[in-house]
Amino acid sequence: MDYKSSNVEKWYAIREVSEMTGVKPVTLRAWQRRYNLIHPHRTEKGHRLYSQAHIDHIRLIQSWLAKGVAIGKVKELIVGNQPLHAELEASQVQRESIDTLLNALAQLQLAKVKAMIRGILKEYPIAMIEARLVDPIIQSLSQVKKPQRSLQMGLFQSAMITALSAILESENKAAHKGGCLVVNCEASGCIGAWIWAISIAGQGYTVTMLDGVTDLSGLVTHASLDNQWLAIYANHTLPATQKNALKQLGIQLGERLMLSPLLNAFDKSQEPV
Known part of the structure; x- marks a missing residue:
């Protein structure tokens, strides 16, 4: 049956959902594959289709992320209907991830820095990247002694622009x-x-x-x-x-x-x- 002709429920393609929610298709796929957070319908050709219930669920996930919860902790909070104080433990997970990235920057480990940044960019909506990644890193680097700060900031900026350029190129293809x-x-x-x-x-x-x-x-x-x-x-x-x-x-x-x-x-x- 053609999903668009259904009178029961309207279905949306992944690109439509991306524009409605601000969550990139690659991130929606990561939430499904890695964290089992979303279960879209599949057409016979394998294309993902999302209902309004899926969109509401995506927005619920976004609301938890906006509170500072790490993506890896969102499912157990939603399924378990956990109280807000559970955010503290989840935020600690994010802090540990930032600390790992800061250590890689201190060691000038370009490959590791790039891999971590790619992972974070894939898992979080682009609108949250400044608050979840950029701001904490820049704030932490501001405390580093000046000669080392310049090196680490340069590496972070270079790795970020490389990753963001790739995302922009990918988005342009779907314009x-x-x-x-x-x-x-x-x-x-x-x-x-x-x-x-x-x-x-x-x-x-x-x-x-x-x-x-x-x-x-x-x-x-x-x-x-x-x-x-x-x-x-x-x-x-x-x-x-x-x-x-x-x-x-x-x-x-x-x-x-x-x-x-x-x-x-x-x-x-x-x-x-």
Whole structure:
């Protein structure tokens, strides 16, 4: 029977579920294969199909992850209907994982660092990566003595960008909404910018990343923007000349201009009351 013709229940393909929940297909597969958290229906050709109940379950998993629970502990909490204090034990599991990664960074073990980062990126929604991985690592590295901190931070940043670039390339292959130029106004290699770019690609756009851009004026009236979206990333207030360029781009593109959350907040704070 064609699942789309069923009057009993609507079924969704994995890419549709990914766009609805923000959880990448690779992560949904990992939750099923490694943690036995989800049991989608399979078509005769082996394609995964998800019901509204599956989507609700995915959102329940996300709610536990947002509380700081490690993915490996989620199933027993859901099945056992455990109280919230169980989060403390689960969070300790996450802390141990971060400590293992920090030790690999201290030893400059590139292969191990890359493998651990790939595993974490596969198991957690991209929207949670900064809070679950990036922020704890950067905070811990800030306590390391400066000469070693520079080495370890460089290794972490390099490994993260390599992994995030691969994810972005994979997301682009499934794009169906047209192009989006993502411009990073922070220093080249800003992890937050790459994560934001992936979240945009996850919405179905083909993302082209421009890294470490310090002057937005070259984009104003640029012919390449006639048929695609523009997304600007920054986590600091832009100088006056760049704000003016941003204003012109807003007039030119209208709703086709996206701003990163902090930049959007900065922009609104400058609006006249």
